[in-house]
Amino acid sequence: GAGVSQSPRYKVAKRGQDVALRCDPISGHVSLFWYQQALGQGPEFLTYFQNEAQLDKSGLPSDRFFAERPEGSVSTLKIQRTQQEDSAVYLCASSLRRVNTEAFFGQGTRLTVV
Amino acid sequence: AQSVTQLDSHVSVSEGTPVLLRCNYSSSYSPSLFWYVQHPNKGLQLLLKYTSAATLVKGINGFEAEFKKSETSFHLTKPSAHMSDAAEYFCVVSDGRGGQNFVFGPGTRLSVLP
Numbered sequence: 001g002a003g004v005s006q007s008p009r010y011k012v013a014k015r016g017q018d019v020a021l022r023c024d025p026i027s028g029h030v031s032l033f034w035y036q037q038a039l040g041q042g043p044e045f046l047t048y049f050q051n052e053a054q055l056d057k058s059g060l061p062s063d064r065f066f067a068e069r070p071e072g073s074v075s076t077l078k079i080q081r082t083q084q085e086d087s088a089v090y091l092c093a094s095s096l097r098r099v100n101t102e103a104f105f106g107q108g109t110r111l112t113v114v
Numbered sequence: 115a116q117s118v119t120q121l122d123s124h125v126s127v128s129e130g131t132p133v134l135l136r137c138n139y140s141s142s143y144s145p146s147l148f149w150y151v152q153h154p155n156k157g158l159q160l161l162l163k164y165t166s167a168a169t170l171v172k173g174i175n176g177f178e179a180e181f182k183k184s185e186t187s188f189h190l191t192k193p194s195a196h197m198s199d200a201a202e203y204f205c206v207v208s209d210g211r212g213g214q215n216f217v218f219g220p221g222t223r224l225s226v227l228p
Binding site for chain 2: 004
């Protein structure tokens with residue numbers, strides 16, 4: 001597609017439920033990022049892939065969060081045993097290279113944990 | 115480590131008057147700098163970027179920004195505000211070294227009054 005695509009756009013989960021958020025980056029983009037954006041805040045880094053390699057996961061808030069990009073294209077962010085503080089918009093971005101190129105963002109998945 | 119400060123959480127201007135959104139950064143390396151805009155319920159859109167070429171950068175919708183290394187600043191300006199400019203604006207720094215490739219500032223909400 002022409003841009004970064006994320007699905008679902010909206011997700012309501014009951015506390016304790018597992019969720020999986022999908023990101024389709026722009027074709028050919030090497031780098032892929034996940035960010036978490038709480039209401040009224042700027043995006044906070046979660047994790048970064050270069051092709052299929054997860055080079056940095058220092059922003060993942062707990063071991064309940066897991067991300068993968070097995071074939072170097074589509075990525076999935078999984079949250080296990082969701083809690084209310086996980087409610088946020090999860091943004092995916094991709095960029096052509098690692099250095100000095102802009103990131104293109106998807107519209108995000110709004111996760112609400114009830 | 116790199117970081118971004120946006121000095122104003124909220125800026126309000128009248129339609130047709132100039133816009134100034136301030137950004138200061140910290141980076142150990144020669145950074146790339148970006149401004150992104152986020153309209154309500156929309157994805158992040160790149161306004162402009164600085165990547166060590168000309169220090170005065172022109173972007174979309176009449177916005178521009180000037181990179182001043184001595185002041186570690188990258189302020190965003192527009193000569194004449196339009197109602198459609200009302201949105202959240204994020205300054206972003208990247209030094210391209212590692213996983214946290216794009217570090218966001220906290221954002222500035224721009225209101226445009228008729």
